Amino acid sequence: MKNLADFLVEFIQQPTLSAKINSLTLQPEFDEIQCFFFSKKTLVKSLGVSSFLYHNKEENIPAFDDHLLEVTQNKVSSNTKKEMAFSIVVEGKPIGYIRVPYKMLTRDLKVVLNALKKFIESELIEKKLEIQLRDRNKELSYKLLEIESLIDVTNIINEPDSELEALFENLLITILSTLNASKGMILLKDPKTDFFNVSSSFNLSKEELPSKIIRITKGILKVVNETKKALIIDTPEEYPLLKFSKKNILISPLINQNELVGIILLADKESRSGLERFIQQELRLFDNLSKKVSLAYDNIRLIDSLQSSNKLVDNIMTSITTGIVKINVLGEVEYVNHSAKKIFGFEEDSILNNHYFVVFQKNPHLVELIERAENDTNKILQEENVKIDNELDESHEVNLTLSTVYDENNIPSGLVFSFEDLSGINKIKSTFKKYVSENIVDELLKNETSLELGGSQNEVCILFCDIRGFTSMSEKMKPNEVVYLLNHYFDAMIEVVFNHNGTLDKIIGDELMVLYGVPLKNENDAQVAVNSAIAMFEALKKFNIEMESQNFPALEIGIGINYGKVVCGNIGSERQMNYTVIGDHVNLAARLCSHAKPGEIVISSSVIEKLSSKENFIEQKPIFVKGKKNEIPNWILKAET
Numbered sequence: 001m002k003n004l005a006d007f008l009v010e011f012i013q014q015p016t017l018s019a020k021i022n023s024l025t026l027q028p029e030f031d032e033i034q035c036f037f038f039s040k041k042t043l044v045k046s047l048g049v050s051s052f053l054y055h056n057k058e059e060n061i062p063a064f065d066d067h068l069l070e071v072t073q074n075k076v077s078s079n080t081k082k083e084m085a086f087s088i089v090v091e092g093k094p095i096g097y098i099r100v101p102y103k104m105l106t107r108d109l110k111v112v113l114n115a116l117k118k119f120i121e122s123e124l125i126e127k128k129l130e131i132q133l134r135d136r137n138k139e140l141s142y143k144l145l146e147i148e149s150l151i152d153v154t155n156i157i158n159e160p161d162s163e164l165e166a167l168f169e170n171l172l173i174t175i176l177s178t179l180n181a182s183k184g185m186i187l188l189k190d191p192k193t194d195f196f197n198v199s200s201s202f203n204l205s206k207e208e209l210p211s212k213i214i215r216i217t218k219g220i221l222k223v224v225n226e227t228k229k230a231l232i233i234d235t236p237e238e239y240p241l242l243k244f245s246k247k248n249i250l251i252s253p254l255i256n257q258n259e260l261v262g263i264i265l266l267a268d269k270e271s272r273s274g275l276e277r278f279i280q281q282e283l284r285l286f287d288n289l290s291k292k293v294s295l296a297y298d299n300i301r302l303i304d305s306l307q308s309s310n311k312l313v314d315n316i317m318t319s320i321t322t323g324i325v326k327i328n329v330l331g332e333v334e335y336v337n338h339s340a341k342k343i344f345g346f347e348e349d350s351i352l353n354n355h356y357f358v359v360f361q362k363n364p365h366l367v368e369l370i371e372r373a374e375n376d377t378n379k380i381l382q383e384e385n386v387k388i389d390n391e392l393d394e395s396h397e398v399n400l401t402l403s404t405v406y407d408e409n410n411i412p413s414g415l416v417f418s419f420e421d422l423s424g425i426n427k428i429k430s431t432f433k434k435y436v437s438e439n440i441v442d443e444l445l446k447n448e449t450s451l452e453l454g455g456s457q458n459e460v461c462i463l464f465c466d467i468r469g470f471t472s473m474s475e476k477m478k479p480n481e482v483v484y485l486l487n488h489y490f491d492a493m494i495e496v497v498f499n500h501n502g503t504l505d506k507i508i509g510d511e512l513m514v515l516y517g518v519p520l521k522n523e524n525d526a527q528v529a530v531n532s533a534i535a536m537f538e539a540l541k542k543f544n545i546e547m548e549s550q551n552f553p554a555l556e557i558g559i560g561i562n563y564g565k566v567v568c569g570n571i572g573s574e575r576q577m578n579y580t581v582i583g584d585h586v587n588l589a590a591r592l593c594s595h596a597k598p599g600e601i602v603i604s605s606s607v608i609e610k611l612s613s614k615e616n617f618i619e620q621k622p623i624f625v626k627g628k629k630n631e632i633p634n635w636i637l638k639a640e641t
Contacts, residue, residue, distance in 0.1 A: 011112055017047060017123045020116060032104070033113070035120070037088075037096035044095070047123060086117045090124050164300065169200040172264070175289050176202055179282055181266035182275065183244060187214060187221075188254075188262040188297075196221060199262070208244035216260060224253045225260045230287035232278055236267070248277045252290035256298050264290050321421060323398070326405070327370065328414040331355045343398070343421055345390035362389045366400075370417065373402040377412050386419070397422045455569020461516040461529040461561065461607065462586050463502070464593035465493065465536060468556040470510040485552055486510065492543045493536055500532035505580050511593075515581060518568045526563045526610035530637075533559045533601045537639035556599065560592030563606040584627075591625035592634060601637040608635050 007027070014020040024030050037044050082102040087094050098113055098120075168186050176184050185201035196214040216225050220239040224231065230252035236242035242249050245267035254262035266286065269276045278286075323340030327333055333351050341347070344360075351359045360366050365386065373381050381402040388396045398419035407413040467489070474482045493512055497504055501522055503515040516532070517525040536559065544554040564585030570577040588604060596602040608614060614635075622631030 007112070012115055017119060020119060024112070024116065029104070030109075033098065033100045035088075035096065035098050039095070044124075047120070047127065086113050088117055088120055088124075090121055090128070095124075165200065167300070171293055172200050172202055175264065175286070175293075176266060178289065179250070179266055179278070179286060180270045181250070181268065181278075182270045183208075183267040185209070185265050186262060187265070189216075189260070196262070204244060210241055214241065220251065221260070221263065224251060224263055228253055228255060228258070228260070230283055230290060232280070232283050234277070241265075242267075247275050250278050250283060250286045252287055254290065254294040254297055256294070256301070261301075262294075262297065264293065323419045323421070324416065325418075326414060326416050327356055329412065331357070331374075333359050334414065339421070340419070343388060343390060343396050343419070345392040345394065362391070369400065369402060370415070373404070373415050373417070377404040377415075385422070388419070455567045455571070457565055458518055458568045459525075459564065460518050460566050460568065460581055460585075461525040461563045462566070462581065462589035463512075463514040463516065463529050463533060464560045464590050465512040465514070465533070465557055466559075466593050466596075467510040468558055468598045470555070473553055481552070485547065485555075488547070489543060489555060492539045496532060496535045496539050500528055500535065502529070502532055506578070513590075515568075518581065524610060524612065526561075526607045527612055529561050529563075530601070530603065530607070530611060533561060534637075534639060537599070537601075558593060558596030558598055559601045560589050560594070560596050560603075561601065561607050562586075562589035562592060562604045563610060564588075587627055588625065588632070591627070592632075595623055595625065595634070596636075599639050601639060603635050603637075605633045605635075 007023075011020060011023055014023055024033065083099050084102050084105050086098040086100075088096040088098065098117055100109070100113060168188075172184055172186050175181075183203045185204060186199045187196040188199040189196050194216065196216065198209055201209060214221060216222060220233070220241050230250065233239070233242060233245075233249040233251055236245035236249045242251075242265070247268045250264075250266040252264050253260050254264065264286075266278070269278050269282070320337070321339055323343050324335070324337040325333060325340050326335035332353050332355055334353075336344075336346065336351060341351075344351075346359075356370055357367060360370075366388070369381060369383065369386075373379075381400075383400045386398050386400045388398055390396065398421055400417060400419045402415060402417040404412050405414045405416055477485070490507065490512070494504055497512070497514050501516070501520055503518060503520070505513040505515050507513075514529075514532070516522060516529045522528045536557070540555065540557060548554055562585050564583070566581040566583035566585050568581045569579070571580050571582065572578050585606075592602045592604060602620075603617065608617060611617070617635040617637050620634050620636050622633050625632055
């Protein structure tokens with residue numbers, strides 16, 4: 001070995017702990033020198049000199065240097081030897097020690113070991129600071145990610161004129177990308193039914209989406225409703241709604257006034273090595289993002305509610321046949337609804353902010369009534385059969401009501417007068433209903449814009465009902481007998497349609513086309529249509545009994561029903577239009593009707609899916625119909641005739 005003093009100089013000059021350890025362990029004389037630590041923590045492992053380090057369960061080594069140990073050589077022998085322990089202390093706590101046989105300890109070696117001890121301590125402190133700095137940087141990076149994500153979510157929420165469906169789709173994608181989730185969906189509660197429906201989803205197949213109505217009373221929704229907080233679900237296989245997850249799931253509630261109004265689900269975090277599990281740190285970020293979405297949803301619902309209320313008021317004021325005029329305390333016209341403008345023949349710009357003397361100069365009696373109302377604010381003036389002359393030199397007879405309007409301090413702020421036009425609306429309505437379904441008449445009369453050409457897309461159930469063999473039957477009858485039979489038949493069938501809130505679209509020869517879902521929506525239009533079809537057969541039985549007593553032949557019918565999106569509206573020209581529906585689903589309903597044999601109701605898969613009870617419907621072999629390349633699944637109910 002080198003001179004110990006020379007070795008000491010060389011040892012101290014070594015720049016790293018590993019180099020110092022190597023220089024020490026390479027000397028055969030020092031092979032009994034060992035370094036013990038009380039644990040296997042990351043901090044100790046970070047030193048990177050594992051071959052020199054040992055682990056000891058003894059934790060009773062005092063925190064001072066030069067401690068003499070009495071060490072038993074083995075469990076059998078009672079012989080002991082003396083060793084010197086140099087305590088390794090970090091932040092005032094002993095975490096290990098360097099041990100060397102006392103017999104080989106010299107003053108110079110003690111200097112070397114003390115230097116090694118100090119260097120290990122400084123390395124540990126430095127490593128600890130590095131770990132703390134790394135953790136802090138990681139935490140700051142995560143904080144930055146959280147802030148950026150919150151900004152992204154806020155920007156999406158604040159997008160003007162954003163549709164609710166598109167809004168949640170963008171929010172879901174943003175949250176998914178932030179947390180590297182591979183799948184996800186948002187469920188929102190229907191305020192009318194309290195059922196939870198999928199508002200938006202990502203990377204989920206039809207089979208992975210919920211196939212049944214989701215209730216709050218059981219499953220994962222019950223858990224979330226009870227906890228009202230974001231959770232990590234490590235056993236998604238226990239919940240039917242979560243079985244699409246291969247790892248684990250983040251789930252967070254959307255809360256409004258302590259009520260669960262929705263949930264956000266994220267599944268299976270993606271990484272370079274594959275799918276991973278979500279951790280608590282990600283749960284915190286997810287919870288913060290979800291709270292932002294929840295708050296936004298509350299605001300959206302409030303705004304929608306206010307807008308709906310305002311829109312409802314506007315729609316009511318626009319659609320009602322009663323004319324409304326608001327006059328302020330200065331006598332200026334502030335508001336005129338559609339009916340009032342129509343009756344007076346005014347353009348809005350020509351009357352607003354003008355004094356009523358000028359606006360109603362053709363109607364001095366009306367001016368007189370307004371003056372009376374201004375002078376007596378405690379009374380409501382009513383006058384019937386008031387003649388109104390408008391700007392188009394037309395006359396209307398109206399019932400008039402004038403009343404004072406008060407502000408929030410109960411101070412008169414003007415007056416409102418309303419008038420009902422008595423120009424034969426009831427007569428028109430009753431006559432119109434003889435030609436068009438009552439539902440359509442009501443819809444058209446309550447909103448004049450409904451009389452304009454155009455349409456919109458709606459989900460509708462279409463029913464076709466056709467008399468079987470009527471052509472050959474009618475050839476054997478007199479024309480007046482054919483008309484008599486058909487009129488009585490249609491009377492019986494249409495009564496059933498109207499009793500089930502159906503809309504009679506048209507009569508085509510001996511065929512009826514009936515709509516369920518427009519303009520009036522039922523709770524389950526498909527079920528209502530089927531119930532209506534069954535009722536038609538029951539009505540047909542009674543009809544046939546009556547007709548056979550008059551020596552008419554019994555009629556047989558077949559019915560086809562389909563459900564789907566169609567275009568609904570007024571089709572035709574300005575001179576002649578027809579409220580109807582068009583689309584592929586209409587054609588399919590007609591084809592199913594053609595396929596139906598006498599006494600059969602044939603329905604499509606879109607109908608069977610929506611029925612509350614599928615009892616008595618028998619699935620048939622798929623059929624080919626005109627206009628379709630693929631076979632059409634169908635179900636048949638044989639009605640009692």
